[in-house]
Amino acid sequence: MSAIHIHKLTKIYTIHERKAGVGAAVRGLLQRQKRDVRAVDAISFDVEQGEIVGFLGPNGAGKTTTLKMLSGLLYPTSGEISVLGFQPSRRQGDYLQQIALVMGQRNQLIWDIPAVDSYELFRAIYRLPADSYQRALDEMSDLLDIRDLIRKPVRNLSLGERMKCEIVGALLHQPKVLFLDEPTIGLDVTAQRRIREFIQTYNRRHNATVMLTSHYMADVEALAQRVVVIHHGKILFDGQLSRLVERFSPHKTLTVRSDADLGDLSAYGQVIQQNGSEATLRVLKNEIAAVTARLLANLSLTDLSVIDPPIEEVIEQVFNMPESAAVEA
């Protein structure tokens, strides 16, 4: 049985629309215009225990709505959904005891008191025995280096420090399934890296299933063996990240350098940038070997490098695809 199983999962919101202005507001008293928004439109996928899945999509794609349904916060409109054999919307105690949802912009910790006091409340709520609670707390405090921070009132912590404390608080009960919604948002590079390493270590040690959304490709590249791309509520891609790049970006970027002026390079590929002795070209993947050989033969180069386009470019291309182009790996 998969850890997470969803089949034709749909969520439709009814929203009331109103234009700007007093006239529209007054008309709105008598007659409200409604519109149905298909935030999530018949999506299906399975995740096995221990997998880390990157859940990608532009803002408004349906990622957070899906995570909220998986964690039991929202009732689905239709479709099948099961996590660890439970129906999330029933929010049974045994289910909630095994999952965690961390939202980068939300706080669980009480503002005015040290994080460790909030942790005590979680310990009581999750019925954690003293020794396993202390062990989990020590292990995670060391991994994220927050031993000193947890004794300070949360309001005195910086954003990065607070997020680390929030994540530890969310995982004290050692959940088997983690839903992480933009956990590194707004954090500096070092903090992002620490949290990524922490998630990897947690996944390895506890064989935890992780579904992660992030707009930072570094998070996705470092953590996700598999990505699911969602847009307009539908799944556009589900598979290995490397295959996503292969499929949606048929080009590679080739950079050359020479002692002398390079001249006109348009015969070799699409010139993205050139200034005298340095140039960057975009070349189709299946032509890379031939183009490289010709460049080396015809020009005296001091340097040549071939790299994949930045993943952000690839993702942007995928996001710009129209609604009709749902593709599954």
Place this chain on the structure above:
Amino acid sequence: MTFYLNVYRVKIYNSIAAWSQYRVGMLIYTLGEMVEPIIYLSVWSAVAAARGGEVNGFTAGDFAAYFISATIVRHFTQIWHMYQYEGHIREGRLSMRLLRPVHPIHEDIGANVAYKMMMLLALVPTIILLALLFHPTFNTPLWAALAFIPALILAGVLAFLSGWALAMAAFWTTRIGAINQTYFTMMFFFSGQLAPLQLLPAVFQSAANALPFRWMLNFPVEVLRGQLTLNDVAGGLMAQGLWIVAALLAVRLLWTQGIKRYTAVGG
């Protein structure tokens, strides 16, 4: 059971620790709790004096006993959660509580008890001050004084559950300020907060008997003043019990229906 007691214990500790940071705020609440009964007592004492010493059987000393008892009861029936739920629901803050394997009501119970414990610091000097200023007359037999304890606890439970059921309105309408206002206005008249119910017109008294508010204030006050017979007290405790059952059913129904409508906005 020990699970819930443990949760309450930690929640009470955390709440008191958090509120203790705001000493000026606490001081202002304290002064507010003191000022209200002083005003009521000053007014009603003046009315009694102007009417030749009593109003419908209430002497100045009776008024003092009534409003001092009411101050005690009002302390133990405090509830504010209906104001918080609008924010919790409208801004999606309820989500964090829904992720935890305990019903959100329990954290509110912990916070409510914490407030009542902490604000005893305000209640005790208030009662002493009022007693010194207004000389209450109590004719309370011992059995009535003891019966006051369950009457007070049941009043507190009923007030909490009614208020919590009211808070659920926030699932259906995004602005429940007006609903809260209506509730507290009805409480003001029909619980005996403004004046002893015996002094209100007959039609008000009939309405008060049909509503739950008198069981949250007027009834325990009259128990403490020793004004009720054993039968009345027993009947009153039962009425409180029945209203609590009704409130529990309302909470259950409104919660299960309301949570289906929750759209978990934000994040």
